[in-house]
Amino acid sequence: MPIYDALALFSGGLDSILAARTVAAQGLKVLCLHYVSPFFGHPDRLDRWREAYGLDIEPVDVGEAYVAMLRDGPAHGVGKGLNPCVDCKILMMSHARGLLERYGAKFLISGEVKGQRPMSQRRDALDVISRDARVRDLLLRPLCALTLKPTPMEESGLVDRERLHGFNGRGRGPQLALARALGVTAIPQPAGGCLLTERESAKRYLPVLAHHQAPTAADFELANLGRQFWSGSRWMAMGRKQADNAALGALARPGDILLDVEGFPSPLGLIRELPGHAWAPAELEDAAALLASYSPKAVTSGLDVVVLATRVGEAEPQAARLTVRPARESKTGLAEPDWEAQAEAKRGLYGESREDDH
Ligand code: SF4
Structure with a gap:
């Protein structure tokens, strides 16, 4: 099994692509995990994404654990549909943490941008997610890293903090500029795609x-x-x-x-x-x-x-x-x-x- 430096949560949305590519651009080996359940995930698109973005991407079926979470009642509640966004991210990040050893990877990557989404990407929600998924010292958010305290990966020099970003809020302009800089030309439409919403x-x-x-x-x-x-x-x-x-x-x-x-x-x-x-x-x-x-x-x-x-x-x-x-x-x-x-x-x-x- 190839050894990776990092595992990235990869939804197929622009932020997840840019987060993985930002770290890969530093010469680190990144494996993208595409989580799949009855409510989200597009395993049929993996080949297209691999080709378009030059990333290694594996599907991860998390359906049964997800249904158990919905059945037991998400601790942080649900949104206007039935979307338990905070618990969803905790579940995926905890799961990804459990895969680090298998792939020899040292840290996790997610494309969250502070302040971008009201429910799960507020500062306090980001903290709760890191804490409850027990990834506080393992999770790098490359798109908004400069607005957050340096992680151990940055402090040890494994990741060059100067080549990370300080995006904040809802605008897509900085992401589109970064996509151009990274040579990402296939820009996915802004997300949707989670049936729970x-x-x-x-x-x-x-x-x-x-x-x-x-x-x-x-x-x-x-x-x-x-x-x-x-x-x-x-x-x-x-x-x-x-x-x-x-x-x-x-x-x-x-x-x-x-x-x-x-x-x-x-x-x-x-x-x-x-x-x-x-x-x-x-x-x-x-x-x-x-x-x-x-x-x-x-x-x-x-x-x-x-x-x-x-x-x-x-x-x-x-x-x-x-x-x-x-x-x-x-x-x-x-x-x-x-x-x-x-x-x-x-x-x-x-x-x-x-x-x-x-
Ligand atoms: S929209 Fe759906 S997939 Fe995205 S965080 Fe919320 S529950 Fe999870």
């Missing part, structure tokens, strides 16, 4: 957190897909387009129930029974009628249709044939989560939102 996604995740005692990353992969329907602890995902149906099929795991309308093109439905919440036959029929209502040809037939319900993972899967009339109105209350109701659930789980996102 978006209410559209947060309202998909909150029922999982509210009703599932032990959710896993795979549950949130499912929550990301297609349409989501909930009634209490009953959960059905439904494809919105062909690609969703294929993805739902791939995410199905033993115990799930797949619903498909016989004889008509239709979305696929996936029912995931939560522990201790088996579905009654009438509830299954109701879900089948709802699914059939999303098949235009089944609806215009004006007839009862057959929905096949297959339990995944049975040795000899046998589809139950449910005869139903397509019905958009669910008798058992299956409905797509709306933000108002979910905001209430969010307050119950996590209290009031922190002041801002990211």
